[in-house]
């Protein structure tokens with residue numbers, strides 16, 4: 001069997017703690033099922049800055065470009081608050097997304113039945129929730145130029161970020177959203193702010209044209225992104241697939257995370273375009289949460305977002321759909337048994353730390369794989 005090459009970039013804060021739980025699952029799949037994962041490790045974020053003075057080294061970038069898939073933990077933390085902007089920890093993640101051309105970020109928000117009570121919303125609003133946010137990841141205000149702070153010389157400074165979108169960027173991300181919608185509820189809601197932003201006007205036009213041209217069988221709605229945020233907490237189950245830009249997608253997916261109970265629950269897949277010859281996509285899998293400096297090092301972080309990100313890796317990079325389904329089922333079974341990390345703790349449940357949660361999911365995964 002050909003090797004399945006994975007690059008692990010644990011990063012900072014709770015990133016390495018969560019990644020350790022995925023490493024155990026990979027080792028089990030190799031030992032018990034000959035899965036053939038070959039793993040390599042690299043540094044990213046603050047840990048890379050401390051070692052190399054850059055948020056990711058050229059050597060680790062080359063490894064990421066060569067890997068079949070990258071598993072990413074989280075980056076950042078107060079220790080690096082004052083490092084130069086270009087080498088801040090988050091710049092490592094942005095470079096990976098840009099250089100690997102990972103334009104499509106899939107952020108599913110699923111409320112596991114056992115967690116309906118863990119959401120800050122009423123259980124009936126989130127029970128059975130299954131939405132998918134498709135976030136554009138390589139354009140918009142995170143990358144647009146100019147991006148500057150200028151001294152105006154009169155005691156004032158001016159900061160500029162630039163929101164830029166070209167037609168092709170909107171076409172390809174909306175095509176991904178429509179294609180995915182066909183595999184689930186067949187509905188897409190596009191969110192922008194065409195009432196105040198030119199990029200919103202173009203976004204709306206291109207999504208509408210792409211729909212008319214190739215995806216008219218899918219139901220399409222448009223919503224202003226601020227109203228979309230409101231609707232996400234008012235009646236989240238009205239949505240199936242949401243497609244939106246880089247900044248709105250970042251914000252709306254953190255909102256969606258809380259519908260599921262905790263930021264510690266939300267996985268994501270960042271995908272590039274399929275290669276013309278092999279059909280393979282570059283891909284990076286990461287939890288939606290950050291490095292959680294407030295709990296890092298205390299052993300309480302929820303590893304589910306990281307483990308569920310690995311399940312997405314099995315599905316999207318290696319077509320190991322049965323294994324991905326099993327791993328997600330293992331997570332659901334553990335939650336059904338009332339095993340909880342602190343962020344999703346509820347009355348009558350047993351509170352565990354990161355390692356025990358990882359062990360419980362692995363034990364369940366083994367039982368389902370036997």
Ligand SMILES: NC(=O)C1=CN([C@@H]2O[C@H](COP(=O)(O)OP(=O)(O)OC[C@H]3O[C@@H](n4cnc5c(N)ncnc54)[C@H](O)[C@@H]3O)[C@@H](O)[C@H]2O)C=CC1
Nearest residue numbers: 074075076077263264289290291292293294295301302343
């Ligand atoms: N993909 C990445 O690497 C991301 C990095 N960041 C960076 O992370 C650092 C901290 O950012 P914050 O705004 O605090 O966001 P955060 O996502 O790290 O934490 C927000 C809150 O959620 C909690 N939380 C997050 N993940 C959790 C988990 N797995 N289990 C239990 N609780 C969890 C944290 O304890 C904290 O109270 C910053 O430097 C930021 O730039 C933020 C978001 C994404």
Ligand SMILES: CC(C)CC(=O)C(=O)O
Nearest residue numbers: 090091093094250288290
């Ligand atoms: C560069 C990241 C720190 C931005 C972010 O919050 C995210 O992608 O979720």
Ligand SMILES: [Mg+2]
Nearest residue numbers: 250251254288
């Ligand atoms: Mg974010």
